[in-house]
Amino acid sequence: MPTASVREVLGGELAVGTEVLVQGWVRTRRDSKAGFSFIHINDGSCFANLQLVADKDLPNYEAGILRLTSGASVSCRGTVVESKGRGQTVEIQALDIDIPGLVEDPDHYPIQPKQHSYEFLRSVAHLRPRTNTFGAVTRIRHAAARAIHEFFDTNGYFWVNTPIITASDAEGAGQLFRVSTLDLMNLPRTDQGQVDFGKDFFSRETFLTVSGQLNVEAFCLAMSKVYTFGPTFRAENSNTARHLAEFWMVEPEVAFADLDDLATLAEDFLKFVFQRVLERCPDDMAFFAEAVEPTAISRLESLVDSRFERMDYGEAIKILQASGKKFEFRPDWGVDLQTEHERFLTEQHCKAPVVVMNYPDEIKAFYMRLNDDGKTVAAMDVLAPGIGEIIGGSQREERLGLLTQRMKHHGLDEHDYSWFLDLRRYGTVPHAGFGLGFERLLNYITGLSNIRDVIPYPRTPGSAPF
RNA sequence: UCCAGCGUGGCUCAAUGGUAGAGCGGGUGACUGUUAAUCACUAGGUUGUAGGUUCGAAUCCUACCGCUGGAGCCA
Numbered sequence: 001m002p003t004a005s006v007r008e009v010l011g012g013e014l015a016v017g018t019e020v021l022v023q024g025w026v027r028t029r030r031d032s033k034a035g036f037s038f039i040h041i042n043d044g045s046c047f048a049n050l051q052l053v054a055d056k057d058l059p060n061y062e063a064g065i066l067r068l069t070s071g072a073s074v075s076c077r078g079t080v081v082e083s084k085g086r087g088q089t090v091e092i093q094a095l096d097i098d099i100p101g102l103v104e105d106p107d108h109y110p111i112q113p114k115q116h117s118y119e120f121l122r123s124v125a126h127l128r129p130r131t132n133t134f135g136a137v138t139r140i141r142h143a144a145a146r147a148i149h150e151f152f153d154t155n156g157y158f159w160v161n162t163p164i165i166t167a168s169d170a171e172g173a174g175q176l177f178r179v180s181t182l183d184l185m186n187l188p189r190t191d192q193g194q195v196d197f198g199k200d201f202f203s204r205e206t207f208l209t210v211s212g213q214l215n216v217e218a219f220c221l222a223m224s225k226v227y228t229f230g231p232t233f234r235a236e237n238s239n240t241a242r243h244l245a246e247f248w249m250v251e252p253e254v255a256f257a258d259l260d261d262l263a264t265l266a267e268d269f270l271k272f273v274f275q276r277v278l279e280r281c282p283d284d285m286a287f288f289a290e291a292v293e294p295t296a297i298s299r300l301e302s303l304v305d306s307r308f309e310r311m312d313y314g315e316a317i318k319i320l321q322a323s324g325k326k327f328e329f330r331p332d333w334g335v336d337l338q339t340e341h342e343r344f345l346t347e348q349h350c351k352a353p354v355v356v357m358n359y360p361d362e363i364k365a366f367y368m369r370l371n372d373d374g375k376t377v378a379a380m381d382v383l384a385p386g387i388g389e390i391i392g393g394s395q396r397e398e399r400l401g402l403l404t405q406r407m408k409h410h411g412l413d414e415h416d417y418s419w420f421l422d423l424r425r426y427g428t429v430p431h432a433g434f435g436l437g438f439e440r441l442l443n444y445i446t447g448l449s450n451i452r453d454v455i456p457y458p459r460t461p462g463s464a465p466f
Numbered sequence: 467u468c469c470a471g472c473g474u475g476g477c478u479c480a481a482u483g484g485u486a487g488a489g490c491g492g493g494u495g496a497c498u499g500u501u502a503a504u505c506a507c508u509a510g511g512u513u514g515u516a517g518g519u520u521c522g523a524a525u526c527c528u529a530c531c532g533c534u535g536g537a538g539c540c541a
Contacts, residue, residue, distance in 0.1 A: 030500050038500050051501080069492080085499045107492035107510080108476045113502045114490060116477065119534065175539085211541090237467055238539055249541060328537090339537075381541095392541060437541030450534095461467095462532090 001077060007045035009080060009090060018080045022050060022092055025130060026072045028113050029065075037065055039097075041074060044135055047283040051083065051091040052076050064099050069106040070113055071130065074099055118453050125457055125466045133291070136284035137454055140277055141442055147276035148229060148250055148438075151269055157225040157252060162212030164231065167204055168416060175235045176207035177245075208233035212251050213433060214367075214420055217396065220253035220431055221423050227252040229438075237461050241450040242388060242440060246459040253433035259369075259378040259395045262432040263355050266382050266391050267308045269436075270353070274300040277445055285445075293447020299385075300445065302352075309354040313337075313376065316345060316356050323349070336363045337381075339388060346383045353384045366410040368394040369430075370402055380434070384444045393434020400424040 004013070004020040014020060024043030031037045035056040040049040052074070054065050068074065078092035085091075103109045110124045111131060121128040128134040149159065165179050181201040182188065188199040197205045212228035219226045232249040252265065278285060278300055289296040311319070320331035320341050329338045337345075337356070346354050357380040361370060368377035378395035397403040403424055404414055414421065442454035452458035457466050 028502065030498090030503060032498060032500060033496080034498075034500095036499085038503095040501080049501095053499085083499085085501075087501050105476090105492090109491085110476065112477060112491050114477075115502095120477070123533090232541080234540075236539060239467090239534095240537085240539095241535080243540070247541070389541065435541055440541060 005045035006041065006043045006048065006050040009050055009092065010046065010048055010088070012090070014080050016080050016082055016090065019077065019095070020080060020092070021075065021077050022052070023075045024050070024073070026068050026070055026074060028070065029068045031066065037061075037068075039065070039068060039074065041076075042130075042135070044129070044138070047132065047136060047139075047287055048088075051085075051088055052078065052094050052097070053081075053091055054094045054097055058094065058096060060097065060099070064102075065097060067102055068099070069103050069109065071103045071106075071109050071111060071127075072099065073101045118448075118450060122452055122458065129456075132287060133448075133453075136281075136287050137442070137446060137448070138456070139284050140281050140446060141454065143277050143280045144273055144442060144445065145229070145438070147273045147280075148269075150276065151272045152225075152227050152252065155225070157227050158219070158223050160212075160216050160219045160223075160226045160228055161230065162209065162215040162228045164209055165202075165206050166209045166215070167202070167206050168214060176210055177233050177235045179206045179208060210234055211249070211435060213253065213435065214417075216251060216253050216433070217420070217431070218423060220255050220433070221427065221429065224255045225252070239461055241452075242437075242443070244439060244451055244455060244458055244460060245464075247451075247455065248438035250436040250438055251433060253431060255429050255431045257395070257432045258430055259357060259380060259432060262393055262395065262434060263308075263310060263357065263380055266355065266380075266393065266434055266436075270382070270391075270441075271304045273441070274445065275304050278304075288446045288448075296445075296447040299352075306352060308382075309350045309352060310357060311354065312357055313359045316341075319349060320344060334360050334362065342383045342388050343385075346388075347385045351385070353382055353390070356381050356383065361406075364394070366406045366412060367396050367403070368406075369397040370406070378432075382434075384440075386447075386449065387440050387444050389437075390440045390444060391434050391436045393432065395430065395432040398424060398428045398430050400428070 001019055001021050004022055006022065006024060008014060009022060024041035027040045027042050027049050029037055029039050037054045039052040039054060041052060042049045054061065058065060075098040076092060076094050077096050078094040080090055081093045083089060083091045111127050121131060129138060188196040190196045209232060211232065212230065216226055216228050228251045230248065231246060233246055235245065254261065254265065278297065285297050314333060317331050317333050323344060325344060327340050331341055358371060358376045359379045361375060361377045364377050364379045368379045370377055380393055381389050382391035384390040397406060400421065407414060407417065439451045439454050443449065443451055446454060448454055452460065
């Protein structure tokens with residue numbers, strides 16, 4: 001007897017009369033005194049549940065089926081039949097139902113067929129995949145990841161797996177997780193009393209990566225179009241709805257490209273991913289539109305057809321100053337945009353994602369390319385309503401002299417970056433790239449407002465419970 | 467890290483100094499090709515932890531723990 005997923009049965013892939021094996025977990029059970037029970041099961045394959053009809057003459061009806069509660073697992077051999085009730089076209093008339101696992105202590109089983117708070121669901125991260133919401137998140141996360149690879153593949157990019165363990169801090173900004181096998185209770189010391197990292201596993205200090213950019217630039221200057229997609233770690237003590245200590249980042253890097261090319265890439269990229277998710281997860285998106293964010297679908301659809309607003313940082317400052325809005329921090333040329341400024345631009349002024357370009361060099365990282373005006377760098381941020389910065393990128397400084405000058409200005413030692421500088425010594429070219437926070441993208445797609453609700457096991461300061 | 471708020475049955479919440487309640491979920495029963503079914507009955511809580519004030523504390527005070535929202539930093 002063939003096995004079928006709930007999605008296959010409900011999708012009409014099996015003719016009425018076919019005998020199949022379906023397996024999943026109980027969502028609800030209703031009994032009829034006429035002598036049968038309705039059991040809705042879900043196996044994660046799609047949003048909808050499949051209805052099993054179990055007659056009372058099944059051998060384990062009293063002892064097993066009537067004890068099924070939410071969360072129990074079932075393995076059902078049955079016949080695909082047209083449903084006599086409303087609400088579904090087909091259902092399974094059970095021939096027998098095996099129960100691998102009942103729910104022990106059902107009055108304490110945390111997941112009920114009702115609305116739970118997101119906060120509570122985070123406390124049961126091992127059981128929340130069984131909810132409508134997290135099932136939908138999981139499928140959309142998969143669809144988005146697949147769309148990302150598909151976009152780059154069809155556009156001639158190569159996926160490069162940059163190292164998770166690194167010895168350099170890409171942003172020059174500290175806050176890394178240390179990787180060490182030294183015995184913390186008995187650290188080796190140098191003659192000067194410092195910790196002797198020469199005795200550590202890699203014979204030097206090492207950390208978890210905060211960005212694959214520097215490493216992927218080397219491949220960019222050989223393969224032309226490359227990208228990374230992998231986990232990223234930041235030990236920043238930031239406790240907000242848009243920060244994780246462990247998150248996934250997508251970083252394309254393109255040779256012979258400038259900032260405008262990069263902004264176009266970001267726009268094409270986002271549109272492609274939105275379109276694919278809308279195509280491939282209509283039921284899940286319908287759920288988010290109904291239960292979370294009413295405009296979840298319509299705003300993605302309108303974005304796919306629109307052209308992203310682009311503005312210079314200087315222009316953005318002028319718009320903010322002319323807005324007449326009372327901001328807590330006054331917008332002024334030379335200081336970075338505050339969250340309240342970004343929100344105004346994207347939620348009120350543009351009511352759509354907006355690309356802000358060409359920031360003052362003082363507030364941006366050392367590797368960004370100095371513009372001809374001598375005071376701005378070719379950096380860009382894509383800001384999204386409700387999320388803030390979803391993409392941050394720049395054209396890279398490809399001129400050796402200017403790059404070393406900027407490094408010195410940022411207090412970085414050239415010797416720590418000699419391999420990176422080699423890329424400017426040997427056949428340098430203009431190139432550009434950006435970093436996209438994958439979870440922030442998912443927040444935008446689903447309308448969920450907390451980043452902890454779009455990653456399977458969120459890691460945040462003071463919290464890594466599962 | 468800073469500011470604010472919140473911790474009451476399995477879950478969502480009520481009770482603002484005077485005997486801790488409801489809905490959902492669980493159990494039992496009734497009823498129905500049912501749709502997070504419906505109806506009745508029932509079990510379930512030393513109110514986050516430790517102190518303090520008071521005749522009396524879920525309620526007021528202190529500390530700690532946890533969570534949430536906002537800020538900074540960023541993706």
